[in-house]
Amino acid sequence: MKHRIQRDFFGDEHYVWCSEVLDCSKLNKYARGAAMPASSDPYQIYKDLDRIIRSNDRHGAKIVEQRKNLTALAVEKASVGLISEDDRDLIAAIVAKAELVEFAPRLFLISTPMIAGRAKLVDPSLWAGTEREWILPDLRPGEFDIVELGL
């Protein structure tokens, strides 16, 4: 849902928080990324969201938060003229009415050569653990693949 809203209404530019590894449990103990806590491990985050969707947990906290954030972003962007008030209303209606399954997780597999120099290292005080985390404020189409995992 977030990707769809970003793509259709917010100029198809994506603010993403990234990890260098997908599933740290698959790494050898001393490998870079092996100590990534679950809260920042893309695979674990994906599994948590997937569980909420599959169990049809309409009050799942992460999904409620997604709905809240997307609506809030629409309000904020409309207030500074980045989107129209009509689009703001439509986003609010879509986000409020969309079925849970529309919020199913997707992985962005980012091509590192294509984003060279644009990824910013997150301030270590904001890392979940001791492993490096990255922010890419302007990920664009063509720089990533969208992956659905068959769990």
Next chain:
Amino acid sequence: MTVEILEKYPPKERAGILASIALATSPNPAVERRELSADQLAILAAIVQQAGVAGDPFSGEARAKVDALIMKALTELVLADVNVDALLKAAGSAGQLPPRMYEVVVPQPFLSLFAQFNVRESDVQSTVLNAEDVQHLGSEPDQCVSLFSRLVVSKEGRDPFWAVAQFVRGGNILHAQHFWRVYPSEIDLSKAQKPADLIEALVKTVGQEITVNDRRLRYARDMPVPATNAGTIELVVPTTPGDETIATVSAGVVRPDGTSEIILAYGVSNIRYREYLKRHNVSLAPLRQPLNGVQQKLIIMRAPRAGS
């Protein structure tokens, strides 16, 4: 759901205040970090109290309660004076809704026609619900087409194919019109980028020539054609003994210069499509009736005038 403390602020400012608090308190790292002002902190404290949260408002369950309250209040503030049904209908016509927010209608004529190709209602629904690609064409009422594609891979090792479901789109309702199986093992899809390209590739193998306003074609997209004097789009399907043509045409507005634009038009030969499906081991139902090709089908649609 009213956030009581916001009542003292001008109505136009309330949603903005709530949105700022919503984003600033998000634990989601994919939302940019920001700080709350003293005023916003006071509002947040009141919201936490109104949500009935005791203790740490940012612990798991408490956060969910606060988020739910903010979400509900924010949505109500934004949509307070909005006719949501009309909004979603207009967005549906414009092709702006997620696939699952469309209502899919599978009419009996569709089932009668496509049952012979072993297509069931569930195939149509499944293609929409699990679509890998969607293409919305046209913007004129009754002339809007939506195409959904989905790769179908069987566990039994049958030949994988792209299911392409075609609909007439009206508001947020999709009426099933056609359903095709496109087998990459036989059809060259190397140039296909969108669902309509899958149909174009299929038509190269199983297509049948049709005539639209005197223009003969097998497949057309965004093609201008001369309008008839009556301002209609006329689809003439050929009489071919022993065959039947399944055809579609959707047209844009008639322009002041007398031309109209075909949004999507093509013809498929029943016999050739059946033979093609047999090559891929699809179980076919017996023909509904002998394909004697005696009757020529003529479908006339009145194309809307530009600006009308």
